[in-house]
Amino acid sequence: MLAKRFKYAAIAMAIMLGGCSTNTYSSWEQPLIAVPLQPTIQQQIQLARIDQLLGRSDLDDETRSQIFYERGLLHDGIGLRDLARLDFNQSLSLYPAQPDIFNILGVYFTQSAHFDAAYEAFDSALELDVSHPFAQRNRGIALYYGGRFQLARQDLLAHYEQDPNDPYRSIWLYMVELETEPEKAKQNLKNRFDRAEREDWGWNIASVLMDGETEQQLLDNIVKKSETNEQMAERLTESYFYMAKRYQHKKQYAEAVQLYKLTLSGNVYEFVEHRFASLELNRLLASLQGETENISADDEEL
Incomplete structure (x- = not known):
């Protein structure tokens, strides 16, 4: 019972501190990663132009609504989701449909x-x-x-x-x-x-989930067939997320934690896999903390 308690506590600590538990799968100690995506010059110029447009007083509500929407998409694409949400809400207030x-x-x-x-x-x-x-x-x-x-x-x-x-x-x-x-x-x-x-x-990801293609074959395929760093980042974001789900289903939580973090590492903000990796981490942490608390309560009763 005590060993089980320490196991859950170690994995929970790995999530909070960004480290690795002693049970970490060795394949992810030096993982394949892409250069994290950064806001492009074009995106920054677009944001500056939109800010200038919104300062005009001659825009009708529908046009202003569209501009807020477009700025929201730009903010979303570079990970500024709170600003994006503000833009989307302002857009809806002007044009709800x-x-x-x-x-x-x-x-x-x-x-x-x-x-x-x-x-x-x-x-x-x-x-x-x-x-x-x-x-x-x-x-x-x-x-x-x-x-x-x-x-x-x-x-x-x-x-x-x-x-x-x-x-x-x-x-x-x-x-x-x-x-x-x-x-x-x-x-x-x-x-x-x-x-x-x-x-x-x-x-290829579906094949891994069916135990057809191996994880190593999947990663080798990404290296060979990705034409740009952006494409590699996107494919790794997808692959790491579903691989993390696979490990989590097997109750191999330390491996799942590392793979969810790798999902986030590429900054591919617009992909659903990136969007939900943080949710998965938070849920996993809460679950492990709950397990630890339950085991602690059992120890106290003993």
Whole structure:
């Protein structure tokens, strides 16, 4: 019992301090990383121009709303999410019928674990645009994190059926099915894998989740086929996130912690994998702290 207590405490400390537990998987001691993405000159110039535009007094509300929205996207793309949220809210106050803004606000609410607000935002996006390309997926992900797995599966299955050749639709559906039908989840993923055209690079990640391709083969593939540092950063962000989910499902928490941190390291702020890596870390820490507290209480009773 005492050893188990120390195990959970060590992993929780690794998350808080950024270190490694003694159980850390050796493959991640010197991981493959890309140069973290930084704001480009073009983005900075665009922000300066937008600030100048917003200082004009001759803009109508719809135009001003669009400018706030565009500045919000720029802030979001460089990781300034609080500023982005302010811009999106100002845009909505001037022109409320904007499904794209409700969608991204729903993602923000999901990141901060305000799930009821997230559901409402995605519902609003879909009411305004029933065919919105991302709102149904993002609502499914929010339902997944909110523990409403059956509803999440309905959304993500419908989203998958719209494009069975998109690997990430299959992967998120697989994540939900691990919670609802764990004995069938891997076979379902394999069936979807076999039916797909598999032209998208992301099917390599699905192969790893099915224990087909190895993690080392996946990383070697990234090195060989990434044409730019940006592309490498994006592919590593995706790969590390789903690999972390895989380790977490196996209860190999120290490895999951390191991989979630690696997911964040590339600064690929616009990818859902980067957006939810912090949420995963926070939830994992809370879970481990809860385990430690429960074990401590048991020790006291003994």
